[in-house]
Amino acid sequence: MAADVVIGLQYGDEGKGKVVDYLARNYDYVVRFHGGNNAGHTLVVNNNRIAVHALPSGILHPQVCNVIANGCVIDLDQLAKEINQHGGPSAFTGRLFVSNAAHVILPSARIVDQETGGKIGTTGKGIGPTYAAKMNRTGLRFEDILNGSMSSVYSTDTIDTVRPFITNTVKLLQMAEKSGASILLEGAQGSLLDIDHGTYPYVTSSNCTVGGALTGTGLNHKSIRKVIGVMKAYTTRVGEGPFPTEQPNEIGDKIRQIGGEFGTTTGRNRRCGWLNLTELRNACAINGVDYLVVTKLDVLDTFEDISIEPAGVVKGWNTSTKGLRNKHKLPTNAVKYLNMATKSLNAELKYVSTSPEREDMIVL
Ligand code: IMP
Numbered sequence: 311m312a313a314d315v316v317i318g319l320q321y322g323d324e325g326k327g328k329v330v331d332y333l334a335r336n337y338d339y340v341v342r343f344h345g346g347n348n349a350g351h352t353l354v355v356n357n358n359r360i361a362v363h364a365l366p367s368g369i370l371h372p373q374v375c376n377v378i379a380n381g382c383v384i385d386l387d388q389l390a391k392e393i394n395q396h397g398g399p400s401a402f403t404g405r406l407f408v409s410n411a412a413h414v415i416l417p418s419a420r421i422v423d424q425e426t427g428g429k430i431g432t433t434g435k436g437i438g439p440t441y442a443a444k445m446n447r448t449g450l451r452f453e454d455i456l457n458g459s460m461s462s463v464y465s466t467d468t469i470d471t472v473r474p475f476i477t478n479t480v481k482l483l484q485m486a487e488k489s490g491a492s493i494l495l496e497g498a499q500g501s502l503l504d505i506d507h508g509t510y511p512y513v514t515s516s517n518c519t520v521g522g523a524l525t526g527t528g529l530n531h532k533s534i535r536k537v538i539g540v541m542k543a544y545t546t547r548v549g550e551g552p553f554p555t556e557q558p559n560e561i562g563d564k565i566r567q568i569g570g571e572f573g574t575t576t577g578r579n580r581r582c583g584w585l586n587l588t589e590l591r592n593a594c595a596i597n598g599v600d601y602l603v604v605t606k607l608d609v610l611d612t613f614e615d616i617s618i619e620p621a622g623v624v625k626g627w628n629t630s631t632k633g634l635r636n637k638h639k640l641p642t643n644a645v646k647y648l649n650m651a652t653k654s655l656n657a658e659l660k661y662v663s664t665s666p667e668r669e670d671m672i673v674l
Pocket residue numbers: 321322323348349350430431432433434435436437438498499503512513514515548549550
């Protein structure tokens with residue numbers, strides 16, 4: 311047992327990137343197991359803001375090996391761009407591995423997604439058409455780059471940037487585990503966007519829930535130690551689909567402004583609303599969550615009353631919690647809120663994030 315899994319419990323954008331970057335110091339490997347550059351993970355260290363879409367969120371830690379596993383779909387141009395933005399291929403030697411069985415997002419898939427994804431409000435990155443081709447057994451995998459069949463689609467520069475990192479990541483991870491390495495499996499999107507367990511058809515096309523961490527890596531259930539569920543202190547959704555606790559009014563506007571709730575990948579306004587315990591309970595049950603992380607608590611600092619559906623209303627705390635790192639300094643009403651938000655979820659609240667900055671985290 312060496313692998314912990316970070317899972318989003320809502321509609322994505324829970325702040326998993328920050329959580330993974332924060333936790334990565336304790337791990338040897340950080341592994342993306344599903345999705346592609348529909349994701350956008352924002353990492354902030356000493357006021358430097360870095361957004362990654364294709365690379366795992368462990369890249370800022372030099373000792374961490376980053377793996378893009380077989381469950382992922384990858385846009386080669388985007389991956390090459392991010393590798394070059396972060397020091398070029400030589401900066402990743404021995405610490406980036408891309409699965410030979412991951413699927414390549416073809417430029418044509420991107421065009422099809424942009425033409426047809428509007429009803430759902432997809433990110434237009436070609437994710438759905440690429441997974442559809444995978445299921446249809448017509449997809450192209452990274453191993454096809456090694457045998458030269460991608461040269462008419464992607465430039466030589468792009469292919470040469472990515473090629474050195476392609477390997478059998480199933481064997482790599484199994485051997486890492488055998489040798490006692492610790493592994494953090496990084497979920498993207500969120501449980502309510504899961505192709506099986508989300509609000510179908512308004513979902514992404516992969517398994518964002520814990521099962522995806524097994525099929526998406528080749529690790530087996532005995533490898534999984536703890537499941538860490540990440541929930542934002544309120545709810546947001548980008549794209550179409552049901553959102554029972556949405557506040558399409560001045561409350562939602564205020565959350566959006568204070569929380570900076572604009573898409574990392576598409577820049578779209580995120581829809582904003584209150585927490586939904588019914589959905590969170592389901593997400594915790596499906597994922598078997600052990601530990602909870604609540605993010606963006608500080609965004610609620612100036613609200614008079616804060617709702618949690620269907621539990622009730624908590625009085626606001628009217629005190630800044632931004633940047634707080636000490637649990638004893640949490641205002642009483644914030645403690646009440648955290649308690650009401652998490653006590654029925656059958657999991658232990660372990661961390662509260664109080665700003666985008668890496669170290670602004672309360673450990674409980
Ligand atoms: P797709 O993943 O681009 O196919 O989009 C399907 C749905 O998932 C749309 O509603 C997107 O807005 C949503 N989605 C995909 N990736 C993310 C993410 O990282 N955060 C939030 N929503 C996402």
